[in-house]
């Protein structure tokens with residue numbers, strides 16, 4: 001089970017980490033994100049989040065790693 005950790009307040013900078021990972025304890029001192037396991041960071045949130053509050057927080061690469069791509073629909077321009 002993965003949980004979300006906030007690296008910064010920028011768009012897409014909330015990443016999935018593994019709470020079972022020994023590097024992730026509460027409070028989490030460092031998180032190895034699923035999208036870049038060799039680049040751990042110190043999360044802003046002290047507790048793992050089961051879900052993001054805002055869609056724009058989620059990292060697209062982390063979503064792809066766990067096989068849950070965002071449900072994005074292309075914008076359609078309709079000529080009237």
Ligand SMILES: [Zn+2]
Nearest residue numbers: 015035059062
């Ligand atoms: Zn990520």
